[in-house]
Amino acid sequence: MRILAADIGGTNSRFAVFRVGPGPLEREGGLTLPSAGATDFISLLERVWAGLGAGPEDFDAAVLAVAGPVRGRTCHPPNISWGIDLERDWPGPTPCLLLNDFLAQAYACRTPAVAEARVIQPGTADPRGAMAVIGAGTGLGHCALLPLERGFTAVPSEGGHASFAFVGPEEGAYEEFLRKETGRPYAYGDLVVTGSGLSLLHRFHTGRDLTPIQVAAELRPDSPTLDWFARFYARACRNYALTVLATGGLYVSGGLAAKNPTVVDNDHFRAEFINSPAHAELLRNLPVLLNANENSGLYGAALFGQRALEHATGLEA
Structure with a gap:
């Protein structure tokens, strides 16, 4: 069976074809398109069919992981100018599933996509415990994997839109800077621990208005921007790990x-991650890994589709 998997983010939309069966997922090929290059979801699909040289009828199912909250068969991503309504936009009879992009990232943790994950903090994972997945890009995604008696289930989250806590007067000054610069009533994860958040933080420290790529190129071990951003990222990770008891x-x-x-992967991050008056020891023993495989969302979407095909009623949900 063949599945078309997609990972549609605020910056890029990735697509890949997977062959699924009783064994491991087999990727056959794919393409990447800029999300902003499409005027709507239908025009994005037109570019996909042209790039793949195939249409929806060539697949047994399609699975679309999207950077936003999924409600039934619709999604209106906060960082993309267009939305998705499968009842209106999806062509033909091929079954199509819609899921949150970080639900796909969580599923990817059960695939070869994380085989080369980089250890940030060693630890001992409890195979019966919850696993947390968090990641910054255009937004700050969250998802948790919860073990069941047989298999697992994923719990999506929009934690990136929850308010972000700052500590001390210096960080308080940055919080005020953020409110003035963005016009937002309060700071939240998507504003702080993202590419745009990196640019805002660098502007606060240097007065220079640079893109995230330009800021990243300037980061040095003694950079205040790196110090603060690593602490903020670790704080978001710590909060989510404690929330789901990962x-x-x-x-x-x-x-x-x-x-x-x-x-x-620095000492600022590691120190902040375990900075908890009550649970420092618990946090110190949690393994923290960096999954740098940017195609992992595709593998997660494909695994989701594989499980749905194995339980045909999942395709009717």
Whole structure:
């Protein structure tokens, strides 16, 4: 059976074809398109069919992982100018599933996509414990994997839109800067621990207005921007690990750390991650890994589709 998997983010939309069966997932090929290059979802699909030289009828199912909250068969991503309504936009009879992009990232943790994950903090994972996945890119995604008596289930989250806590007067000054610069009533994860958040933080420290790529190129071990951003990223990770009690470990994913691993693989990050008056020892024993495979969302979407094909009623949900 063949599945068309997609990982549609605020910056890029990735597509790949997978052959699924009783064995491991087999990727056959794919393409990447800029999300902003499409005027709507239908025009994006037209470019996909042209790029793949195939149409929806050539697949047994399609699975679309999207960077936003999924409600039934619709999604309106906060960082993309267009939305998706499968009842209106999906062509033909081929079954199509819609899921949150970080639900796909969580599923990817059960695939070969994380085989080369980088250890940020060693630890001992409890195979019966929850696993947390968090990652910064255009937004700050969250998802948790919960073990069941047989298999597992994934719990999506929009934690990136929850308010972000700052500590002390210096960080308080940055919080005020953020409110003035963005016009937002309060700071939240998508504003702080993202590519745009990196640019805002660098502007606060240097007065220079640079793109995230330009800022990343300037980061040095003694850079205040790196110090603060690593602490903020670790704080977001710590909060989510405690929220879901991630004794199964925590994976950091997303394009920002994948392209710039130093934002998490440093002592500022590690010190802040275990900075908890009550649970420092618990946090110190959690394995933290960086999944730098930017195609992992595709593998997660394909695994989701494989499980749905194995339980045909899942395709009717």
